[in-house]
Amino acid sequence: NSHMYVCERLCSTEDCIPGTGTYLRHGYIFASLTGYVLRKNEGEELPVISVVRETETQLLPDVGAIVTCKVTSINPRFAKVHILYVGSTPLKDRFRGTIRKEDVRATEKDKVETYKSFRPGDIVLAKVISLGDVQSNYLLTTAENELGVVVAHSEAGAQMVPISWCEMQCPRTHAKEFRKVARVQPEYLQA
């Protein structure tokens, strides 16, 4: 049941429920993308009609989404990051984000030092709390156990191993450095 449509009228709202890639107008469902039409029975009364293209539609970071970002600069008040992935889909263009000092940790928010939580070049898992207003970037938070630094390089240049939630150790020089480390679920860790 997969024909192709080009921004055309698909059917009326009495037959189907609109899904992704469609829009409603005057009681009819129109396609808003050029692609294949899929009709799925999701267990509700009416089937869901959606238009799909093979590439995943560009996901924009939405509030509550887990994003993977890279730290570009730090500041005593906040850290600036480039958002690279939304969930597990890479973004073609980089969006900019900010992690404020008070959003780094859940506890002891005022005693946080960004220099001891992130460094430029770290890969961080964060969650979007707000799209920001006209002046600012996306606002992100790492104030959860599973959020924080995932990959970091030491001052000697080697990739560090996490020891605790606030420290990482370099395997070459055995020096410990402070970071706000994410507690990655065991099934995601590679041996």
Add this chain to the structure above:
Amino acid sequence: MPVDTKRIRGPEESQSPLLFLSPGKVPEASSRQGVRGNGDARPVFARCGLISQAKGSAYLEAGNTKIICSVYGPREAERKDETDMKTGRLVCDFRLAPFSCLKRGAWIQGSEERDLSQTLQESLQPGVCLHRYPRSQIEVNVMVLENDGSILAHAVTCASMALADGGIEMYDVVLGCTLRQSGSTCLVDPSYSEEYGSWQEGYGEDQGCVTVALLPNLNQVSGLTADGEMREDILSDAVRSCMDGCHKLYPVLQQALMRAVKKKAPPPAK
């Protein structure tokens, strides 16, 4: 006026060789090159997905007019004061390549190109679902490789094909068509000599050019540009003829887009 400072100009006494050419004969309005009537548009060749770096792209040929368009986005919008949190922005850039017209153009965008960019943006905006892309901007770059008349109309068509090829959500594709009135004859989809030829004799009554941008499925006109002096009844007839021309163009577009989608991926398995 922006001046091209990178080129080495000849000595001051030199003149352009084009000044010494004898002016070409203006073709009569009744004889059209080829075998098409006054109300027929030129056959169109359209392909999508030729620029691999861009999100979406399209190439359109109508007679000798050749237009290529590429679409990038949605990208993070540059933080200007007009950034709207709820909707995205459409940024259009219309360029005529320096080799596209008889007289060599400048690389720097002139005022006419900026005007056409603005018109292009106003015509495309009603067709794109910008509310689905908050805080982002979609860039549309149109380049005219050869100018043989009615470039704005074909640019609108080419740009909406590129947007559809790039997977940008749209309410409908936007198609464009031009009509040129010269005395008592009205020519749909004029070529360069038909569009600009007669005006060298001077402006007068019943000389005009109308370009219409239409959303065919919704039957809405999103852009209307008219130039010259035309009577009211002829102008409304002209708009209607342009809308007919757009509807005739629609099947070609559909085929080109479907071909592009098929090439990108086979139909999903059930």
